[in-house]
Amino acid sequence: MPPKKRVLITGAGGLIGRVLRRELAADYDLRLLSRSPLDVPGYVADVAHLEAIRPAFENVNSVVHLAASSAVRSGWVDVLPANIVGTYNVFEAARMAGVRQVVFASSSHVTGMYEREAAPEIYDVADARVFDEGVPPRPDSLYGVSKGFGELLGRYYAEQHGLRAICLRIGMVVDDEPLRPATESVPEHERGGWLRTRTIWLSQRDCAQLFARALEADQLVYAVVYGTSDNPRQIWDLDGARRLLGYRPLDRAPE
Secondary structure, X not given: OOOOOXXXXXXXXXXXXXXXXXXXXXXXXXXXEEOOOOOOOOEEOOOOOHHHHHHHHOOOOEEEEOOOOOOOOOOHHHHHXXXXXXXXXXXXXXXXXXXXXXXXXXXXXXXXXXXXXXXXXXXXXXXXXXXXXXXXXXXXXXXXXXXXXXXXXXXXHHHHHOOEEEEEEEOEOOOOOOOOOHHHHOOHHHHHHHHHHHXXXXXXXXXXXXXXXXXXOOOOOEEEEEEOOOOOOOOEOOHHHHHHHOOOOOOOOOX
């Protein structure tokens, strides 16, 4: 039996990091990097400091880059070190260590203005508007800008340094699953937020599958795809993830 692919997860202490640690541990040799100590062995360092994170990248096949200031309303003081400098440091550390692939956790907020200017009507199942990876970036926040920067950086490293990069514009992963119907648990004044969640929800199981498919996409040099579950209303086109990665969402938000 061939050895398991060794995968470094940055931001391993966050929600998606915890999901991937749980769901991918059986199939991959996971190495963890976080800014604060975890309850399991791992590297402790801030991605804003290149020399501090470099040891974690040695003898790694692929990197899943999750570490970031994840709040959409993050200001520049948080975005710059965590999402701009930190993302550059991750790609550069991967290049220096001879890593073959980086799977970058991007976000639909890179194109979030398409959604924002059409809300709330765009969340209705009767609305036919769908956006794919070919639309021009229209970030809705500095967070979205930083994720767009990461996508461009990935392309640069793929074309200039041969470091394969797959960028996943993931939707919304939530801690509380399964997602409950609004009629059971959501007050009327919160229904608009629930409809948005229903549209862009990515279940934990589908999230793990999406990242696993990306890790196995050895034929791809560079790609950007959207990732949500098979929800009753889709505004982000999943065709790219299906076609390029073989992604087949198993879960669906309630009607």
